[in-house]
Amino acid sequence: MELKRAEQIADSLEQLVFQGKYEDGQRLDEIKLATHFSVSRTPIREALQRLVMSGMAEQIPRRGVFVRQPGPVELLEMFETMAELEAACGRFAAARMTDDGLVRLADANDRCRSAVEREDASGYYLENETFHQEIYRGATNAHLESEALRLQNRLKPYRRVQLRVRGRMTQSLAEHDEIIDALKAGDAQRAADLLRSHVTVQGERFQQLMAGLKN
Amino acid sequence: MELKRAEQIADSLEQLVFQGKYEDGQRLDEIKLATHFSVSRTPIREALQRLVMSGMAEQIPRRGVFVRQPGPVELLEMFETMAELEAACGRFAAARMTDDGLVRLADANDRCRSAVEREDASGYYLENETFHQEIYRGATNAHLESEALRLQNRLKPYRRVQLRVRGRMTQSLAEHDEIIDALKAGDAQRAADLLRSHVTVQGERFQQLMAGLKN
DNA sequence: AATTATTATCTTGTATACAAGAATATTGAC
DNA sequence: GTCAATATTCTTGTATACAAGATAATAATT
Numbered sequence: 001m002e003l004k005r006a007e008q009i010a011d012s013l014e015q016l017v018f019q020g021k022y023e024d025g026q027r028l029d030e031i032k033l034a035t036h037f038s039v040s041r042t043p044i045r046e047a048l049q050r051l052v053m054s055g056m057a058e059q060i061p062r063r064g065v066f067v068r069q070p071g072p073v074e075l076l077e078m079f080e081t082m083a084e085l086e087a088a089c090g091r092f093a094a095a096r097m098t099d100d101g102l103v104r105l106a107d108a109n110d111r112c113r114s115a116v117e118r119e120d121a122s123g124y125y126l127e128n129e130t131f132h133q134e135i136y137r138g139a140t141n142a143h144l145e146s147e148a149l150r151l152q153n154r155l156k157p158y159r160r161v162q163l164r165v166r167g168r169m170t171q172s173l174a175e176h177d178e179i180i181d182a183l184k185a186g187d188a189q190r191a192a193d194l195l196r197s198h199v200t201v202q203g204e205r206f207q208q209l210m211a212g213l214k215n
Numbered sequence: 216m217e218l219k220r221a222e223q224i225a226d227s228l229e230q231l232v233f234q235g236k237y238e239d240g241q242r243l244d245e246i247k248l249a250t251h252f253s254v255s256r257t258p259i260r261e262a263l264q265r266l267v268m269s270g271m272a273e274q275i276p277r278r279g280v281f282v283r284q285p286g287p288v289e290l291l292e293m294f295e296t297m298a299e300l301e302a303a304c305g306r307f308a309a310a311r312m313t314d315d316g317l318v319r320l321a322d323a324n325d326r327c328r329s330a331v332e333r334e335d336a337s338g339y340y341l342e343n344e345t346f347h348q349e350i351y352r353g354a355t356n357a358h359l360e361s362e363a364l365r366l367q368n369r370l371k372p373y374r375r376v377q378l379r380v381r382g383r384m385t386q387s388l389a390e391h392d393e394i395i396d397a398l399k400a401g402d403a404q405r406a407a408d409l410l411r412s413h414v415t416v417q418g419e420r421f422q423q424l425m426a427g428l429k430n
Numbered sequence: 431a432a433t434t435a436t437t438a439t440c441t442t443g444t445a446t447a448c449a450a451g452a453a454t455a456t457t458g459a460c
Numbered sequence: 461g462t463c464a465a466t467a468t469t470c471t472t473g474t475a476t477a478c479a480a481g482a483t484a485a486t487a488a489t490t
C-alpha cells in the first residue's frame with residue numbers, strides 16, 4: 001500500500017518535532033516547509049493537520065500552526081494516564097492472555113535481560129517497548145490496545161532520557177519479572193497495581209531528571 | 216473565535232455519521248459533499264481527514280474515505296476502555312477533588328434525580344453526562360480528562376439507546392450516590408471499582424439491547 | 431458467449447490561483 | 461520623539477486546474 005506524499009511528510013514532521021528540532025511555540029511555516037520538502041502547500045497543510053490532531057501542534061485560525069512541546073506538568077499528566085492505561089491492559093491481560101502471548105512476553109523480557117547484561121541501553125529501550133506492547137496485545141481489546149500504543153508512541157522520546165538514571169534498568173527488569181508472575185497467576189489486581197507503579201516510577205524519575213537538568 | 220468553514224463541515228459530518236445517516240462502509244463522495252455544502256473540495260477534504268483521525272471513517276489511498284460504524288465487538292471494547300478511564304479518573308478524583316468539585320458533583324446528581332422523578336429520560340441523559348464530566352475534571356489531570364471526554368463523546372449516541380432499559384435510570388442513580396460517597400471518603404480503590412462496574416454495566420446492557428433488536 | 435485487453439471515464443491527490451484576514455511598515459499628527 | 465491611522469505585504473483559507481491511479485465500459489480474441 002503506497003503512502004501518499006502528505007503522509008510521509010506528516011511522519012517526517014512528527015519525527016522532527018519529537019527530536020526537538022523545533023522549539024515550543026515555533027510557527028510551522030507552510031511555504032518554507034513546502035520548499036523544503038519540494039512539494040506544494042497542499043500536502044503540507046494535510047500533514048500539519050495531522051500534527052494538530054495528534055496534539056503535537058496547536059492551530060490558531062488565520063494565524064498558523066505552532067509546535068506544542070509538552071511542559072513538565074503535561075508530561076507528568078501523560079505519564080499518569082499511561083500508567084492507568086497500562087494498569088487497565090494488565091487487568092485484562094491477567095484474565096485473557098493466551099499461553100502463546102505469555103511466551104512472547106517472556107521472550108521479550110529475556111531480550112531485555114540480555115540487553116542489560118550487554119549494557120546496551122538502546123537495545124533495552126527497544127525490547128522494553130516490545131514487552132509492554134505484548135501486554136497491550138494481551139488485553140485482547142483492540143481499542144484499548146491502540147490507545148495504549150498511541151500514548152506510548154507519544155511518550156517515546158521522553159522515556160528514552162529516563163533510562164540514563166543509574167540502576168534503573170536492573171530495577172525495571174525486576175519489576176518485569178513480578179509483572180509476568182502476576183499475569184501467569186491470573187491475578188488481575190496485582191498485575192494492574194504492578195504495572196501502574198512501574199510506569200508511574202518512570203514518570204517520576206523523568207521529573208527528577210528534568211529538575212536536575214535545570215540546576 | 217471564528218471557526219473556519221472546514222471545521223463547521225467536520226462537525227456537521229460528525230453529527231451526520233453519529234446519527235447514522237450514513238451506513239457502514241459507505242463512501243463519502245468529495246464532490247457530492249462539496250456541492251451539498253456549497254464549497255469546493257478543499258474544505259471537504261480537510262473535514263474528511265478529521266473524521267478519519269477521530270476513527271469515524273477509514274481512508275483507503277486513491278480510493279476514498281468510507282464511514283466506519285463500530286460493530287458490536289468494537290463497541291464493547293470502547294465501553295470497556297471507557298470503564299477503565301472512568302475508574303482511573305475516580306481513583307485520582309478520590310484523592311484530589313476539591314470541596315467545590317464535590318458540590319458541583321452533588322448538584323449534577325440532584326439534577327439527575329429530579330430528571331428521574333419527572334421521568335425525563337433525555338434530561339437524565341444530559342445531566343448524567345455532566346455528572347461524569349465532573350469526575351473527569353475532579354481527577355485534576357487535563358490530559359486524562361480530555362481523553363475521557365473524547366471517548367465519552369464518541370460513545371454518546373450508543374449510551375442514549377441504553378437508557379431505555381426499564382429501571383435502569385433509578386439503578387444508575389443509586390450507583391451515583393455510592394460513587395459520591397466513595398469520593399467524599401477519599402476511598403480511591405472503591406471509587407475506581409464503583410465507576411468501573413457502573414460503566415461496564417452500561418456496555419453490557421447495550422449489548423443485550425442490541426442482541427434483542429436483532430430477533 | 432465468455433474472457434481478456436484496451437480504452438474511456440471518474441476520483442483522488444497535488445499544484446497553482448485567488449480572496450480575505452493578520453502582521454508590519456510607513457506616514458501623519460500631536 | 462511617540463503614538464495612532466492608514467497602506468502595504470504576508471499568510472492562511474478556499475477555489476480551480478492539472479496529473480495520475482482506479483473503476484467501468486467497450487472491443488477483440490478464443
